[in-house]
Amino acid sequence: MKSVLQVLFPNPMQIARTVNTVAACNDYPSSDSTARSSDLVMEQGIYADLVKGSCRVSTLANNWRDSHSTDPQRCRKSFYELMFCCARIAFNNTVSETLSSFQSELPAAEKNCPILNRHFCARLEIFLILCFKDIPIELLQDTNFWDTVTIIVNKLMERHETCCRHASTIFGLKIMDAMMVAHNELGNPELEGDDEDQEAIPPGWTALRIFQTMLKAYFHYAYKDVAFGIKMKALSALKKWMSEYPEIILQPLYFRYISWSAYAQSKKIRILCLEMSKTIFERSESEDIQAFAEREIPVLNWQLTVESPDEICLATECLILIFKNYPSVAEEIRLNDLYSNIFHKNKAVAQATAEFILETIRKNNSPETTVISLARFAEKVLISDPLLPETCLSDHELIESLRIFVNSFSEISEEIFDVDALVGIFKRNNETPSFKRFTASFLKAITHEANEPTSFRSSGKDNKDEENNNRNFAVKVTDELLKCLGFIISSHREDKIFFEKMLSICQCFHDDLPFNNEDLENLLMKIIHLFSNSTEPSVNENCVKALHTLSKKCTKEENRIAFNAKTNALIDSLVLEFEKLLESWESQLSTGSAAYYEELTSIQRKLFYLHPYFKIPLTTFRGCEIFVTYFCQIFNSGPKILNEITIWQEVIELCLEMMVNHVKYAIEEEDNEDIMKHCVAVCFQYFPTCMRYRCTSNPSVYFVSSFTSSFRIMKLLSEKKLLEELVDQETRKNMDLSLLHFIKKHMVPFQDDTTTNMMAVLWAEFSECLLIPGLVSSRMLFGLLDFSVYNKNPAFQQALLSTLAVLFNQKEKPEIFFECLLRFLLTIFKRSTSLKLLDNAKAVFAELAKKVAKDDIQISLGFYYFHIDAVDRIINGNIPPQFLRCLKITLCFLDFKASDNLRRFLHEHVDQGTLRNVYFKAYLSQLQRNTLS
Numbered sequence: 023m024k025s026v027l028q029v030l031f032p033n034p035m036q037i038a039r040t041v042n043t044v045a046a047c048n049d050y051p052s053s054d055s056t057a058r059s060s061d062l063v064m065e066q067g068i069y070a071d072l073v074k075g076s077c078r079v080s081t082l083a084n085n086w087r088d089s090h091s092t093d094p095q096r097c098r099k100s101f102y103e104l105m106f107c108c109a110r111i112a113f114n115n116t117v118s119e120t121l122s123s124f125q126s127e128l129p130a131a132e133k134n135c136p137i138l139n140r141h142f143c144a145r146l147e148i149f150l151i152l153c154f155k156d157i158p159i160e161l162l163q164d165t166n167f168w169d170t171v172t173i174i175v176n177k178l179m180e181r182h183e184t185c186c187r188h189a190s191t192i193f194g195l196k197i198m199d200a201m202m203v204a205h206n207e208l209g210n211p212e213l214e215g216d217d218e219d220q221e222a223i224p225p226g227w228t229a230l231r232i233f234q235t236m237l238k239a240y241f242h243y244a245y246k247d248v249a250f251g252i253k254m255k256a257l258s259a260l261k262k263w264m265s266e267y268p269e270i271i272l273q274p275l276y277f278r279y280i281s282w283s284a285y286a287q288s289k290k291i292r293i294l295c296l297e298m299s300k301t302i303f304e305r306s307e308s309e310d311i312q313a314f315a316e317r318e319i320p321v322l323n324w325q326l327t328v329e330s331p332d333e334i335c336l337a338t339e340c341l342i343l344i345f346k347n348y349p350s351v352a353e354e355i356r357l358n359d360l361y362s363n364i365f366h367k368n369k370a371v372a373q374a375t376a377e378f379i380l381e382t383i384r385k386n387n388s389p390e391t392t393v394i395s396l397a398r399f400a401e402k403v404l405i406s407d408p409l410l411p412e413t414c415l416s417d418h419e420l421i422e423s424l425r426i427f428v429n430s431f432s433e434i435s436e437e438i439f440d441v442d443a444l445v446g447i448f449k450r451n452n453e454t455p456s457f458k459r460f461t462a463s464f465l466k467a468i469t470h471e472a473n474e475p476t477s478f479r480s481s482g483k484d485n486k487d488e489e490n491n492n493r494n495f496a497v498k499v500t501d502e503l504l505k506c507l508g509f510i511i512s513s514h515r516e517d518k519i520f521f522e523k524m525l526s527i528c529q530c531f532h533d534d535l536p537f538n539n540e541d542l543e544n545l546l547m548k549i550i551h552l553f554s555n556s557t558e559p560s561v562n563e564n565c566v567k568a569l570h571t572l573s574k575k576c577t578k579e580e581n582r583i584a585f586n587a588k589t590n591a592l593i594d595s596l597v598l599e600f601e602k603l604l605e606s607w608e609s610q611l612s613t614g615s616a617a618y619y620e621e622l623t624s625i626q627r628k629l630f631y632l633h634p635y636f637k638i639p640l641t642t643f644r645g646c647e648i649f650v651t652y653f654c655q656i657f658n659s660g661p662k663i664l665n666e667i668t669i670w671q672e673v674i675e676l677c678l679e680m681m682v683n684h685v686k687y688a689i690e691e692e693d694n695e696d697i698m699k700h701c702v703a704v705c706f707q708y709f710p711t712c713m714r715y716r717c718t719s720n721p722s723v724y725f726v727s728s729f730t731s732s733f734r735i736m737k738l739l740s741e742k743k744l745l746e747e748l749v750d751q752e753t754r755k756n757m758d759l760s761l762l763h764f765i766k767k768h769m770v771p772f773q774d775d776t777t778t779n780m781m782a783v784l785w786a787e788f789s790e791c792l793l794i795p796g797l798v799s800s801r802m803l804f805g806l807l808d809f810s811v812y813n814k815n816p817a818f819q820q821a822l823l824s825t826l827a828v829l830f831n832q833k834e835k836p837e838i839f840f841e842c843l844l845r846f847l848l849t850i851f852k853r854s855t856s857l858k859l860l861d862n863a864k865a866v867f868a869e870l871a872k873k874v875a876k877d878d879i880q881i882s883l884g885f886y887y888f889h890i891d892a893v894d895r896i897i898n899g900n901i902p903p904q905f906l907r908c909l910k911i912t913l914c915f916l917d918f919k920a921s922d923n924l925r926r927f928l929h930e931h932v933d934q935g936t937l938r939n940v941y942f943k944a945y946l947s948q949l950q951r952n953t954l955s
Contacts (some may be wrong), residue, residue: 078307171197172236184249191252193242193350195259198236202267204229230270237275250288257283257291261298272302277314289330296325296336303343315344316351323356331368338363338374342381346533348386361403365426372430382436391443400427401460417463417523424467432495439468441502450508452532455520462523469503470530473498499926504541509550525549525564528571543581546572550588554595557624566631593632596625840888847908848901864911882920889924897932906941910948 042140175194205227244256258280264271280295280302299318303312318340339713341360345352363375385396390398404415404423415423431438447453447461473496511524546569553565569589576582892909895901916924928937928946936942 023104033345048229056420077165111658130310165588168827179244184252187244187252187355191255194236194244195255198233198259200240201229201233201236202263202270205233205268205270207910220751232273250291252520253283254288254294259295261294261301264298264301268301268305269650271316272305272311274310274314277302277310281314282315282323284318285324292325293330293332295335296333296340299340300336300343303340303347305347307347312348312351313813315348316354319344319354321353323359326356326359326363331366331371334363334366334368335374336372338371338378342374342378344382345378350586364430365423372426373434376430376434380431380438392438393440393443394430394447396438397447397461397464398442398457400424400464401457401714403427405456405460420463421467421470425471428464428471432471432475439499440467441465441499442506444468445502445506445510448513459520459523462520462527464526465503466523466530469499469527472499473530497932501541503527508541508545512548522560522845528568531575532569534761543584544570547588550592553628554592562945563631564630566628593629596628596632599625694890840884843888843891843912847905848911867911868914882915882917885915886920886924888912889916890927893928893932903939906945910945913952916952918953925949925953 175190175197179190179194213599241256245250248631257279260271260276264276280298283291283295286292286295299322303315305311322337322340322344325333328334328343338360341352341355345355358377360375363371364379366372366375379396379399380392383392383399404420404427428439444461444465448458507527511521549565549568549572553562553569556562556565573582573585573589576585889909889912892901892905896903896905913921925946928942932942937946
C-alpha cells in the first residue's frame with residue numbers, strides 16, 4: 023500500500039548516500055572538514071551494518087546513554103548508530119517503537135549530551151525524515167503516535183540551541199505539509215460497507231485534524247520564535263498553504279498569524295504578511311475576509327508611509343483589492359497618503375497608485391473620458407486640495423509635478439492621454455478659466471513627458487523598446503497638438519496666462535520628429551498673425567519664442583523657405599514702420615511730450631524680442647539712438663517731465679540691450695568699422711547718463727543694464743584689441759564716476775534683497791573687467807574699497823572679497839594689489855571710530871586668506887615686504903603707530919617663515935623703546951602667534 027508521506031520524502035538509500043551533501047548544505051555546516059570526512063566513513067559503515075540487520079536498537083541506545091559524559095567522539099558515533107537503527111526500524115513500519123525509544127532518550131540528551139550542536143542539527147533533520155518515510159495510512163488513526171510526534175517536536179522547539187529549533191521547524195513543517203497532501207489525496211470518500219464502517223472517520227479528515235493540532239501546538243512555537251530564520255520558515259509555509267489549499271487555510275484561524283506580524287521589525291516578514299494579505303483579498307467577498315480587511319486597513323495605511331517601495335506597492339495593491347471587492351470597509355482608507363504616492367520616485371509604487379486612481383475613476387462611472395477625469399483629479403490633488411508639501415506651486419513646480427503624474431500613468435497605457443478629448447475642454451463655455459489654464463499646463467506636461475520622459479524613474483524595460491515606445495507616444499501627441507494648437511491660441515488670446523501656457527508647449531517638441539508639415543505651417547502663420555496684431559509685451563515675447571522653436575521643425579525645404587520668407591517680411595515691415603514713425607516722432611521732440619511714442623515703443627519691443635533669434639538690420643540702431651537721445655534731453659530738463667513718463671524705464675532698457683546686441687554684431691562684422699565706431703561712441707556717450715537716471719527715478723527696479731551693458735561692450739572691444747582705439751581715457755573716467763555714483767546713490771539707501779541681487783549682477787560684470795588692462799582706474803578701485811568696508815551690507819563685503827581676490831591673482835603686477843590694500847587699510851584707520859568697523863574688516867580678510875594660497879612663497883614674500891614698508895613709514899612718522907591696529911589684520915597672509923623673518927627684522931631694526939609701545943606690543947603678539955601656529 024502506498025504510504026501517506028511517500029510523495030514528499032526521497033528514497034532512504036539515496037539519503038544515506040547523500041548524508042554529507044545535505045549536511046554540508048545545511049544552515050549550520052561543520053567547520054572541521056576532517057571530522058566531516060570521518061563522520062561520513064563512519065555513517066556509511068553503520069548504514070551497511072544496518073542493512074544487513076546486525077545491530078539492535080537496545081544495544082545502540084545503551085551505548086549512546088553510557089557515552090554521554092565520557093568520550094564526545096564515542097558519544098557522537100553512538101548517536102549515529104542509534105539514529106540509523108531507528109531509521110531501519112522505521113523502514114519495517116515499527117514507527118511507534120522508534121518514537122518511544124527516541125522520546126525516552128531525549129531528556130537524557132538534554133542533560134548530559136555535549137554534542138547537540140550544529141552536527142546534531144545537520145543529521146537530525148535526515149533522521150526525522152527517515153523515520154517518517156513510510157508511515158502507513160493506518161497510523162493516521164493512531165492518536166498516541168501523533169501525540170508522541172508532537173511531544174518530540176515541542177521538546178526540540180523548547181531547547182536553547184537554535185540548531186535544534188531549526189531542525190524541529192523543518193521536520194514539523196514537513197509533517198504538516200504531509201498532512202495537507204494526505205488530506206488532498208485521500209479527501210473525504212464515501213465509505214462502502216456496513217454501518218460500522220460508515221461511522222469511521224475518513225483518513226482525509228484525520229490528516230486535517232492532525233495538521234490543525236500541530237498548528238496549535240508546534241507551529242505556534244515556531245511562529246513566535248525569536249530567531250528570524252525560524253519565524254520566516256513558518257510564515258513562508260503558511261503562505262504556501264494559503265496559495266495551494268485556500269479552501270482550508272483562508273479562515274480566521276489562520277488570519278491571526280498575519281495580523282500579529284503586521285508591525286514586525288523585519289521588513290521581509292512585513293512583506294511576507296502583505297503578500298499573504300493580497301492572496302486573501304483576491305478571494306470573492308466573504309464575511310470573514312471583510313472582517314479581516316477592516317482590521318488590516320490601519321496597518322495598510324501605515325505601510326503607505328514607510329520608506330520601502332516594495333511594502334508601499336504591496337500595501338497599495340491590497341487596498342485596490344479591498345476597494346474593488348470590499349467597498350463597505352474602503353471608507354477607512356487614508357486616501358491622501360495613498361494619492362501622494364503617485365509622485366513617489368519608485369516607478370512600481372507610482373504605477374500601483376495610478377492603478378488605484380484609475381480604479382476609483384472607473385468605479386465612479388463618470389460620463390467624461392478617462393483623461394479629463396484624470397485632469398480634474400490632478401487639479402484637486404495639486405491645486406484645490408494639495409497633497410505636496412508646497413501649498414502654492416509655481417508654474418515650473420506645477421509642470422514638474424504634472425510630468426511625474428503623467429509618467430505614473432503612461433506605463434499603464436499611453437492611450438489614456440487622449441489629446442483630442444482634452445482639447446474639447448477649451449471649446450466648452452461652461453468650463454472655468456482656471457480649469458482651462460490647468461488643462462493647458464496638463465497638456466504641456468503630457469507633451470514634455472512624451473518627448474523627454476522623467477529621468478529620475480527607471481521603467482525596468484529594455485532601453486530600445488522603451489525608446490521606441492516613447493518616440494511613438496511623442497509622435498502621436500505632437501501630431502494631435504499641431505492640429506488644434508492654432509485654433510486654441512487664436513480663440514483664447516485675451517487670456518494672457520492661458521495664451522502663454524499654450525505657446526510654451528511648442529518648446530517641448532523634439533527637433534527630429536516627423537511633423538505633419540501642413541499643420542506646422544498653419545500654426546506658424548497663425549502665430550505670426552498674432553504677433554503682428556498684438557501690443558501686449560508678454561504675448562509678443564511668447565510668440566517670438568514659439569516662432570523660434572517651431573522654425574527648426576520645418577523638415578521640408580519648401581516649408582522652411584516659406585517660413586523664412588514670412589519672417590523676413592514681418593521684420594522688414596516692422597523696421598519700415600518703425601523708421602516712418604521715428605521721422606514723425608523726431609519732429610515732435612522739441613515739445614518734450616511723450617504722447618507720440620507709445621506705438622513706437624510697441625514696435626521697438628517687437629524688434630527687441632525678435633533680435634536674439636532672427637537677423638535684425640543695423641538700421642534699427644538709429645531708432646535706439648533717437649530714443650536714448652530724447653531720454654537724455656528729458657532727463658536734463660528736470661524731474662517734472664520725468665514724472666509724466668510712466669514707462670520710460672522699460673523703453674530705455676530695451677534700447678540699451680538692443681544697442682549692445684548691435685554693437686556686438688558690428689564688432690563681429692569686421693568690415694563694418696564705421697557703424698561699429700558710431701555705435702560704440704553713442705553707447706559710451708549716453709550710458710552714464712542713463713545709469714544716473716536709474717539712481718534718481720526708481721531705485722527699487724531690478725536691473726543694472728546701463729552699467730553692465732557698458733562693460734559688456736568694453737569686454738568685446740578688449741577681446742578684439744580695439745579698446746584703446748575706440749574708448750578714450752575720458753570715457754573711462756566717466757564710467758568710473760558713474761559706477762561710484764550708482765553705488766553710493768542707489769545701492770546704499772535700499773539695502774534689501776532686491777539691491778543685493780543687483781549688487782551680485784553688477785559685481786560679476788565688474789570683477790571680470792578688472793582683468794582688462796587700462797579699463798579700471800585706481801580711483802575707482804579706491805572708491806569701491808573705501809565704500810565696501812564702510813558699508814555694513816554683507817553684499818558689499820562679498821564684493822570687496824571679489825575685488826581683492828581678482829587683484830590678488832594678478833601676480834604679474836602685485837604693486838597694484840598692495841597699493842590698493844594700503845589705501846584700503848588707511849581708509850579703515852581714518853574711519854575706525856568704533857571697533858566694530860575694524861572687526862568687520864578683519865573678518866573680511868580672514869575670509870580672503872582662506873580663499874588664497876597661503877603657502878604660496880611669492881604671496882607670503884609680497885606681504886612680508888608690504889609689512890616692512892608700512893612699519894618703515896610708521897617709524898619715519900609718515901603714519902601714526904595706531905595704524906598697526908589695522909595692519910595686523912593682514913598678518914593672516916604670512917606663512918611661518920615670513921612671520922619669523924618679520925619678527926627678527928623688527929627686533930633688529932626697531933629700538934626697544936618703540937617696541938614697548940602698546941600698539942607695537944599687540945602687533946608683535948599677533949606675529950608671535952603666527953610663528954607658533
